[in-house]
Every structure is written in C-alpha cells, then in structure tokens.
Amino acid sequence: MPQTRRELLKLSPVLALGAFAVPGLRGPLLRAGVAFSDWASAETFRDAHLAPTYADIDAVALNRFPYNGYDVLEPDIDFAAWRLEIRGEVTKPGQYTLDQIKALPKVRQNTRHCCVEGWDVIGRFAGTRLADVLTLVGADPTARFVAVTCADDYYESIEMACARHPQTLLCYEMYDHPLDRGHGAPLRLQIPTKLGYKQAKYLTTMTVTNVLPAAASYWGDQGYSWYGGL
Amino acid sequence: MERTRAPIYEHPWAVRFTHWTNAVAVTVLTLSGLRIFSAFPSFGPKIPQQDLFDPSSLVTLGGWLGGALAWHFTFMWIFMGAGLLYLVTQILSGHFRTVLFVPKDIPGVWPMARHYFLFGPKPPQTSQYNPLQKLAYTTTLAMGALSMLTGLVLYKPAQLSALAAIFGGYHQTRVWHFVAMCGFLAFIPGHLVMVALHGWHNFAAMLTGWKKNPEYTPASARQRAR
Numbered sequence: 043m044p045q046t047r048r049e050l051l052k053l054s055p056v057l058a059l060g061a062f063a064v065p066g067l068r069g070p071l072l073r074a075g076v077a078f079s080d081w082a083s084a085e086t087f088r089d090a091h092l093a094p095t096y097a098d099i100d101a102v103a104l105n106r107f108p109y110n111g112y113d114v115l116e117p118d119i120d121f122a123a124w125r126l127e128i129r130g131e132v133t134k135p136g137q138y139t140l141d142q143i144k145a146l147p148k149v150r151q152n153t154r155h156c157c158v159e160g161w162d163v164i165g166r167f168a169g170t171r172l173a174d175v176l177t178l179v180g181a182d183p184t185a186r187f188v189a190v191t192c193a194d195d196y197y198e199s200i201e202m203a204c205a206r207h208p209q210t211l212l213c214y215e216m217y218d219h220p221l222d223r224g225h226g227a228p229l230r231l232q233i234p235t236k237l238g239y240k241q242a243k244y245l246t247t248m249t250v251t252n253v254l255p256a257a258a259s260y261w262g263d264q265g266y267s268w269y270g271g272l
Numbered sequence: 273m274e275r276t277r278a279p280i281y282e283h284p285w286a287v288r289f290t291h292w293t294n295a296v297a298v299t300v301l302t303l304s305g306l307r308i309f310s311a312f313p314s315f316g317p318k319i320p321q322q323d324l325f326d327p328s329s330l331v332t333l334g335g336w337l338g339g340a341l342a343w344h345f346t347f348m349w350i351f352m353g354a355g356l357l358y359l360v361t362q363i364l365s366g367h368f369r370t371v372l373f374v375p376k377d378i379p380g381v382w383p384m385a386r387h388y389f390l391f392g393p394k395p396p397q398t399s400q401y402n403p404l405q406k407l408a409y410t411t412t413l414a415m416g417a418l419s420m421l422t423g424l425v426l427y428k429p430a431q432l433s434a435l436a437a438i439f440g441g442y443h444q445t446r447v448w449h450f451v452a453m454c455g456f457l458a459f460i461p462g463h464l465v466m467v468a469l470h471g472w473h474n475f476a477a478m479l480t481g482w483k484k485n486p487e488y489t490p491a492s493a494r495q496r497a498r
Contacts, residue, residue, distance in 0.1 A: 046480040052285050053479065056292045059350075062300075067462055072339075075346025086431065093430035094441075106319040154442060157430065159337065160312035161321075235430045265338035267345065272430040 073171075080269035081262035087203055087271060096152040098157065101166045104217045109224035110157065110238060112260065116223045117194040117244050124228055130189075130250040133180030140228055143212055146170040150218075151209060153234035155241075156272055158261075167232045169213035173206045181250045187253050190231065193244035198231070199258045200240060204271070209234045212245070237270040281491055282400055282483045286361035290354040291478060294416075297351040298456055300343055301419075303333035305453060307340035317445050352420055370400045373410035377403035396471075397488040408459060415455035422449040 043161055061067045079176035141243050150168040175209070189199035204210055213232035214221055221227040226243025239261045249255070262268035283291075306327035313323045334340030362368040380403030386392030388404070396404070401409065422445050425435050429442040439445040467475055477483035 046482055049285070049482065053292060054287055056289060056296070059293070072342040072346050075349070076342050078349065083428070086428075088431055091431060091433075094433045094436075102317070102319075106317065123431040129343040129490050146461050153428070156442065157312070157318075158341070160309065160446065161314075161318035163318060261338070265336075265342060267341070272428060 059154050076267050076271040080267055083267075083269050083271045084201060084203070087235075089203055093153055093209055093272065096154070096164050096236065098152060098166065101152050101164045107155075107163050107165050107216070107225070108157075108161070111194065111224065111243070112196060114194055117192075118229070119193050119244065120174055121228060124246075126229060127244055127247040128175075128179050128250075129247065131182035131185040131252065132176075132250050135179070137231075138175075138179075140214065143170050143175060143229065144214060146174045149209075149211055150215075151211070151234070153209065155234075155238055158266060158270070163194075167211060167215045168215035168218070169211035169229075169232060171208060171229075172210045172212055173208065176201055176205065176250065179250075181235075185250045186252045187250075187254055189249045189251055189258070190242050191247045192242050192247050193246050196242050196244070196260050197255075197257050198240055198242040198260065199254055199268075200231075200233070200236065201269075204233065204235060207233075235272050237272060239266065240270045273412065276485050277487075277489060279482045279484050280400075280486045281481050282477045282486075283481045284361070284365065284367055284458075286357060286365075287367070288478055288481060290358040294358075296352065297347045298460075300333060300347045301351060302453055302456065303331060304340040304343035304347070305376035306330055307332035307334045308337060308344060309450070315434060315443075315450075330365040348423060355416055355420060370493060371409050371413075373403070373406040377406050380404075381407055399490070408462070409441060410456065412459045415452045415459070418455070419449060422446075422452060427456045 062071055125139060125144065127137055129135045147170070149169055149171055150166070152164060152166045154164050155160055156162045176188070186202055187199050188202065188205040189197070190221040191197045200210075213226075213230050214228060216222070216225055221230060226245075229245045230243040231241045231245065240259070257263065259266070259268050259270075262270070273302035280329065305395055310326060310328040310332065312318070313326055314321055315324070316322050332340065334343050362371075383392065383395045384402050387394050412496075421435065422439060425439055425442065425445045426449055427437045429445070436442050436445060439448050473484045473486075
C-alpha cells in the first residue's frame with residue numbers, strides 16, 4: 043500500500059496538543075490563549091457600535107437585579123465627604139463631587155448586564171458618560187487605560203476605547219433612583235460592552251494612565267480575562 | 273470469502289488532521305464547558321434561580337470557573353481554525369460530496385437504520401459512506417457550525433448583536449450552545465461503537481488515509497472497469 047507511513051507522519055502536528063498535558067507548559071499555554079483572545083477582542087472592538095438597548099418594560103424588577111458584591115455589600119463610606127479623586131494623565135486632577143459629575147449630560151439606558159457566570163439581566167441605568175468626564179478633567183486623549191479603585195478594596199481597569207464608548211457610564215442611578223448601597227452607591231462603572239466583574243462599584247479613585255497598575259483587575263489578576271469584553 | 277479489493281485513499285490529509293485535532297478540541301470544550309455551566313447551571317432567571325443539574329459532579333476540566341474559561345478561550349481558536357480549514361479544503365477539493373447528506377440520500381436512510389437496529393438485510397454499499405452515515409456526519413458538522421456561531425455570540429453579544437438576534441438574543445443563545453453540545457454527545461458514543469464494530473482497516477484509514485480491502489468499489493473505478 044503506497045506511502046502509509048508518510049501519510050501517518052503528516053498527522054504529527056496533532057501531537058503538539060499534547061503540550062497541554064505537560065504540567066509545566068499548561069499554565070503558560072492557557073495564559074497565552076486568554077491573552078490572544080483578549081488581543082483579538084480589542085482589535086475587533088467596534089468603537090461606535092452600540093450594545094442592544096431595551097424598552098423600560100423589558101428590564102427586570104429592581105429586586106430581581108442581583109447584588110453581586112465580592113466582599114461586602116455596604117462598605118463604610120461617608121457620603122457627605124465622598125469625592126472621586128481623578129489623577130494621572132489629566133490636566134485637571136483633583137477631588138470631584140457627585141454634583142460636578144451629575145452636572146454633565148445625563149444618559150439613561152436599559153441594557154443587558156452579563157455575568158461571567160452565565161446569567162444575565164436587563165437593567166435600567168443612568169449616569170454620566172465616562173467620555174464626558176474624561177473631557178472635563180482634560181484627560182490625555184492618547185492615554186491607554188483608565189484604572190479605578192473602590193471603597194471595598196476592589197479595583198479594575200479598562201482600555202481607552204471602552205472608556206470613550208458612548209454607553210460607558212459613571213452610573214449614579216438605577217431605575218430612576220439614586221444607586222442603593224448594594225449596587226454601588228454613590229458611583230459605579232456601568233459598561234454594556236463589558237462583563238459584570240469589570241463594572242466596579244463604590245468608586246473612590248480614577249487614574250488615567252499609559253501603564254496598567256500591578257493590581258490591574260481584581261478577577262483578571264486571578265485568572266479571568268483582563269479584557270472581559272462583550 | 274470475498275475477493276480482496278484494491279486499497280482506496282478515503283480521507284485526505286485535511287480531513288484526518290482536522291478530525292483528530294477536533295477530537296481533542298471537542299473533548300476539552302465539552303469538559304470545560306460543563307465546568308463553566310456549573311457556575312450558573314440554569315437557563316432561567318438569576319432570581320429566583322432554579323438549577324437544572326450540577327455538572328461539577330460529572331467529569332469537568334479547569335478546576336474553577338476562571339480555569340475552565342481559560343481552556344475554553346484557548347481551544348475555541350483551535351476548534352474554529354480546524355473547522356475553517358476543513359470547510360475550505362472540503363469545498364475547494366469537492367471532497368465534501370462524499371459526506372454531505374443530500375435529498376437523494378433520503379430513501380437509503382431507512383434500509384440502513386433497519387439493518388443496524390432491527391437486524392434487517394444489509395443494503396449494498398456503493399460509496400465511501402452510506403446514507404445514514406452521511407446524515408450523522410452532516411448533522412454533526414452542522415452542530416459544529418452551530419456551536420461556533422452560538423459560541424461567538426456568547427463571547428461577543430454586543431459586538432455581534434445582529435447575529436445574537438438571529439438566535440433569539442443572548443439569553444436564548446446559551447440554550448442553542450448547549451443544544452449543540454448535546455448533539456455532539458449524542459453522536460460520539462454511536463460513532464465510537466461503529467468504529468469498534470468496523471475493525472482495524474476502517475480505523476487505520478483515518479490515520480493513513482488508505483483503506484485496505486474496502487467493502488465497496490468506488491464509482492470512479494467501476495467506471496474505468498467498464
């Protein structure tokens with residue numbers, strides 16, 4: 043029978059998959075796989091494409107919108123003294139009050155909130171476009187990332203394309219009421235183009251930067267995709 | 273004893289390569305997918321949550337949700353890459369005609385099923401695959417396409433919102449993705465039993481491409497003999 047051995051050898055590239063069975067190679071290979079997925083996600087992100095929005099009636103009742111804190115649902119916050127500290131590659135760094143943020147145009151949107159676990163809910167949100175806040179504080183338009191820290195010691199970061207997306211909000215209302223404590227009062231990120239764990243609550247600082255901090259993403263640092271994009 | 277027929281080159285390299293690559297990829301994607309599903313083992317609302325079953329009691333891969341997602345996000349590229357290589361080479365070579373189930377195969381399905389399941393007479397084999405095989409393979413290929421498209425929607429429901437709408441939105445797409453997995457799980461045991469029943473020559477053909485002493489004479493050879 044002609045050339046059966048050579049035909050068999052031509053299958054040998056399949057054996058490369060065996061590298062995933064080697065304990066010392068498995069971790070790096072899987073991290074590379076996630077990094078490649080993140081890179082492909084960022085490359086194909088459509089700056090002006092909007093996530094689907096829904097009618098008011100399609101949103102779940104507020105009491106069916108899950109609280110999904112990682113630690114405490116009511117971190118210790120002095121609401122009277124609360125400020126958002128904005129720093130980094132900005133011309134006007136400083137402490138910004140909620141009223142200063144609310145003074146910018148208000149956006150109200152019913153969007154789908156997708157959790158990495160697989161559940162999803164349509165909720166009603168309102169807030170200020172992060173893009174408008176970045177303009178207000180004179181953020182360097184060429185800066186690469188926006189990183190936030192939170193009153194519950196959570197932290198996250200997103201790339202500038204997402205930060206400037208028209209549906210990315212600094213959210214201060216849900217269901218036409220001020221955010222309740224479990225949902226992140228007084229201010230949270232609301233990003234219909236990101237998974238839930240990217241949408242940090244209880245914001246306290248925001249840094250415009252070209253270099254991701256060592257603590258870049260609470261869940262991303264533990265093995266989830268940093269990008270977490272939808 | 274029947275006379276020995278000349279060997280036939282049944283499976284081109286691309287078919288064999290993508291078959292074995294995706295045998296691994298489908299296994300990894302199924303096991304890691306079950307671990308991902310166990311993070312929210314329901315197709316209903318989050319509140320109130322009603323679990324269907326706990327897949328973590330089955331064999332799963334990745335240890336925790338983040339680990340399972342890493343496997344899934346790595347092997348989805350391998351699965352899609354092999355799938356696209358298969359599709360392109362099958363179309364360009366015309367080899368897809370051996371496997372694609374078409375309307376003229378319909379009359380041959382029942383006699384073959386009767387032979388396999390009800391001890392009916394064995395219909396004469398005239399080509400590489402019988403009509404029932406073509407139906408099974410074509411359905412499984414469709415499941416591959418369905419799992420890829422629904423997987424893309426689950427991965428990027430906002431970027432691919434138009435595609436999501438075709439499947440009934442993000443929430444429904446999760447169901448279709450699960451259905452595609454069930455399709456693979458329904459195919460694989462029957463496939464393995466058939467491979468075991470048909471012996472070494474049949475199995476070796478998926479390794480070397482060549483089938484020794486095939487149970488049929490290909491149409492091209494019959495043509496030449498005439």
